[in-house]
Amino acid sequence: MIILYIAITVLTFLLMEGVTWLTHRFVMHGFMWYFHEDHHQPKYPDTFERNDIFFVIFAIPSIVLFYLGFQEGLNYRFFIGLGILFYGIAYFLIHDVLIHQRFKWFKKTNNKYLIGLRKAHKTHHKHLGKEEGECFGMLWVPYKYFKM
Template sequence: MILFFTILITAVLMEGVAWGMHKYVMHGFFWNLHEDHHVRDNHDSFLERNDSFFVFFAVISITAFALWSIFGWQISLGIGIGVFIYGVVYFVIHDLFIHQRIKIWRKTKNPYLLALRRAHKIHHKHLGKHDGECFGMLWVPMKYYKGQY
């Protein structure tokens, strides 16, 4: 039971971690890696420098799995799985649904997904490092449901 709750809590808390990383690291001292994600029509390849951020979260997940493997700590296993689950959800939502890196999930009438896409578009309207908004991925402020943007 503790494993299930550790996975759940970790996956939920990852939204806050991702928000903080995006606002203070990606739009902060590692803007040079994230900037190409905000430049329109500047994608010469399938990958961007921005994609290197997945390594940070992968290292956290792999480290947690290693600690579980070495010491048998169930909480480490739960953290590793929770971070991994968030990463998969992030990839599906951000890369497949929002940015259409693979053209498979183009149309939806789901209000949550439409609000999520709208919030992300507002984030990308700011092409620079500053004045951004909507740094999270899965939590969407209510104003994006109402079509105020």
């Protein structure tokens, strides 16, 4: 049973990349642009952005699944919530810490994969408006950003 729960957690983590891409493309750059727009603008000295509301929005399903997963003993819902949580942690570390340097923990890297992620995200941010965006994912980016 433990192998099944690990598989559910890993599969959920991997599927979250698709959820992130779709949400970023059609929600953040769509009807919830008001909250995401400040993330594409020159930075102000404030610690928080309106865009940070999405951390709360993405945490809600994980919290609910943790709760439901404990109702009748540990079940698959808990491990789906765990996969979402792990993806959220990875997102925070890569997007906010590594790429945007909101926290000065990892200033430099020579890792080709992480450099490719930074390049793709920089390409995404060259568009200040919600239209004409590209590279909406976080962990998977087109191969061309690793060759540059």
